[in-house]
Every structure is written in C-alpha cells, then in structure tokens.
Amino acid sequence: MRTDRVIVDAGHLVAILNRLDSHHRECHQQGLEFSQPLLTTWPVIAEAAWLLRKVPGGVSGLLKMVCAGLVECYPLDAAAAKWMDELLAKYADQNVQLADASLLYVAEREQIENVFTLDRRDFLLYRLAGKRPLRLFPEP
Numbered sequence: 001m002r003t004d005r006v007i008v009d010a011g012h013l014v015a016i017l018n019r020l021d022s023h024h025r026e027c028h029q030q031g032l033e034f035s036q037p038l039l040t041t042w043p044v045i046a047e048a049a050w051l052l053r054k055v056p057g058g059v060s061g062l063l064k065m066v067c068a069g070l071v072e073c074y075p076l077d078a079a080a081a082k083w084m085d086e087l088l089a090k091y092a093d094q095n096v097q098l099a100d101a102s103l104l105y106v107a108e109r110e111q112i113e114n115v116f117t118l119d120r121r122d123f124l125l126y127r128l129a130g131k132r133p134l135r136l137f138p139e140p
Contacts, residue, residue, distance in 0.1 A: 004114050006137070007103050008038040008071065010048040011118035017052055017061045023118055026138045031116065037072035038116065041102035045073060074106045083108075094125060107134065 008031075015027035031038070045062065052058030065071045076084075084101040100122060103115065108128050113135045117123050123134055 004034060005110065005112045006034045006038050006114040006116055007106055007112055008040045008044070009103060009115060009117035009119060009123075010044050010051060010099060012116040013040070013044070013048040013062060013065070013071070014051045014055075014058075015118065017048075017058050017065075018055045020055075023138070027116070027118075030138050034114075036070050038070065039072055039074050039106055039110070039112065041076060041099070041106060042073050043076075043099040043102045045071075047097070047099045074102075074110075076102060076105070080105050080109075091125070094122065096122070100126075104128075 011023075012027050012031070015021040015023040016031060018024060021027075045066065048062055049059045052062060066073060080102070083105050084098065087101050087104060088096055088098075100119070104126055106112065107115065113128065113132065114137065115123055115134045116137045118138075120136055123136055127133060
C-alpha cells in the first residue's frame with residue numbers, strides 16, 4: 001500500500017460506487033493502493049451524491065464511506081471561501097466548479113499533489129503555488 005496522501009474528486013467516488021460505471025474496476029483497484037482516508041470536501045460529496053441519486057444504494061454507500069473513515073471531508077472556512085473566490089476569478093474563462101476549487105484549496109493547504117479524478121481536462125490545467133502540476137490518477 002502506498003502512503004501518499006490523495007485527494008478524491010466526485011467522478012472517482014461515483015465510479016467506485018457504481019459497478020456499471022466504465023471506470024469502476026480501475027478506480028476501485030487503484031483506490032486500494034493508497035493509504036486511507038482519501039481527502040475530499042463536502043462540495044465534492046454533494047456533487048457525487050447528485051450523480052449517484054439514481055444508483056440504488058449509491059448515496060448511502062457514499063455516506064458510509066465517510067462514516068467508516070475511508071473518505072475524510074476537509075473543513076472549509078471563511079479563509080477557504082476567500083481563496084476559492086480568488087481561484088474562480090483567476091480561472092474565470094474555465095468555468096471552474098466549486099467542488100474543484102475546494103479540492104485545489106485542500107491540495108494547496110496540505111501540500112498534496114495526488115488527485116483521483118476522471119476530470120483530466122480541467123485538472124491538467126490547474127497549478128499549485130510555484131506552478132506545480134497535479135499528479136492525476138488513474139494514470140493513463
């Protein structure tokens with residue numbers, strides 16, 4: 001098991017919980033390779049819950065992952081809101097989603113470069129302080 005800390009996006013959570021998702025197997029397998037908990041935010045959980053709303057047991061499974069400590073929701077406060085607002089302005093032409101902005105805040109704050117996401121197009125554009133790129137999983 002790798003000990004790298006990892007941030008998880010909604011698409012990855014959905015793929016793990018929806019066996020019919022085309023990325024289910026690879027996301028589930030690669031998720032087991034990292035130490036737990038995977039870090040995320042409540043905006044990501046809300047997005048994943050919306051995407052799982054028609055999957056039987058999907059939302060419940062998502063919440064159980066949080067309850068079991070497999071996924072940890074990083075706390076967001078007023079400083080996070082200010083940081084995310086500045087990020088949204090910086091990337092205004094990209095229509096950044098709040099969930100993505102919240103993950104970038106966690107990545108910056110906790111110095112984490114590993115992100116589980118199926119949203120490669122957007123996350124390949126984002127940079128952390130010092131223009132550092134994120135490392136995306138699953139890897140192509």
